[in-house]
Amino acid sequence: MFNFNVTKAAALTAEFLGTALLVMVALVMSETTGVSYFIATSLALALGVIVLFFGPVSGAHVNPAITFGLWTARKMGTLRAASYVIAQLLGGLAAWQLYEYLVDKSLPAKTVTFSTPVLVAEIIGTAVLAMGVTAAVVRKYETGQMAAAAGAAIFTGVLVAATASAGYINPAIALGLQSWSSVYVLGPLVGGLIGVNLYVWLFGPKAGSSKKK
Template sequence: MTTPTLSRRLVAEGLGTLLLVATVVGSGIMADRLSADTAVSLLGNTLPTGAILVVLITILGPVSGAHFNPAVTLVFWIRRDLASREAFAYVAAQIAGGLAGTVLAHAMFELPLVQASQTVRSGAGQWLAEVVATFGLLAAILGGLKHARQAVPWLVGLYITAAYWFTASTSFANPAVAIARAASDTFAGIRPLDVPAFVLCQAGGAVLALAVMSWLLGDALRDPEVA
């Protein structure tokens, strides 16, 4: 199978991250408008996010690998499945796509397009939760690639659906999504001041998952296509 050109892969990464963030932010706005119950709103935010991940990874995975996440790209760069130039381009496309997704969600709900979130997400519990959330996400991807490639979209979607509820941070597990959500003062937002710590914890969780899963599953983890 011919590898798609870098330009096509970057468009896929940007578009996928855009639609992912538009779903996260948009469903959060909709859920918050429809219910005064925070638990119900969180459920209304969770289910669309898990569902869109299954769709996006299935349709865009064959093009770019469907990272949509700098933490995933970091792991596959460390594994030398991506060259440095490609990895940096992927991350740039993901961040740009994520920010565009936030703007799109705001436009659909007739909100100011550019905002700064006031939602505080900080503290040891939140930081640990992001390490755990990202560790689990990468473990699901790496394990799925070895044992059940066709199931990876579902593994990721189901894992994120679960992690929304068992992590104190509601499982961002994605630096591009964290940056994009900082630009939305809505249900899904995160204060910009809190983003750097989240990103560091996400990177740490991703690298830890790579180390653990490489040992646990052996050397047969390397693969140029990651869902």
């Protein structure tokens, strides 16, 4: 049972702060360079640092799609997953507000028309990220290994997704960047579901013989 004690409050705080930091990096890079390679590199470094900071506390999902995928694979309970998603979305909103305050200007809303290529790109990119994260979870990586795996996975996922989309592969980032389109929610959620469950199906029994007791 996910009781809201001090440990769980710390986990939610970690998800909020970690997501806010990741979204802030995405905001800065998107608004200053807009170059996919630099965005992917920055997000990879940022996620690695976030995992080192907050991984031991919450697992450092910092992405509703990852949390959703792990929930569908029964790697976490419903209340915990829902609480994580709320904390992550609040982190995205906080980063957006902080960025606007620091640069002293309002970010224009970006309305994106639903597009099948964008949807597919977001699904594939998020699935790549989700498989990397799930590998770390199933194989019980140490924090440093998890940081490296998460960083490499988001770098690859963002570059793959950027072939047809903005490469957010994270609904919290899309929220922070004010990209109002269901494609940036549906794509990552489907990708998270596919990536997590595909990894568990392919490698779970062999890779994680440390199984549930």
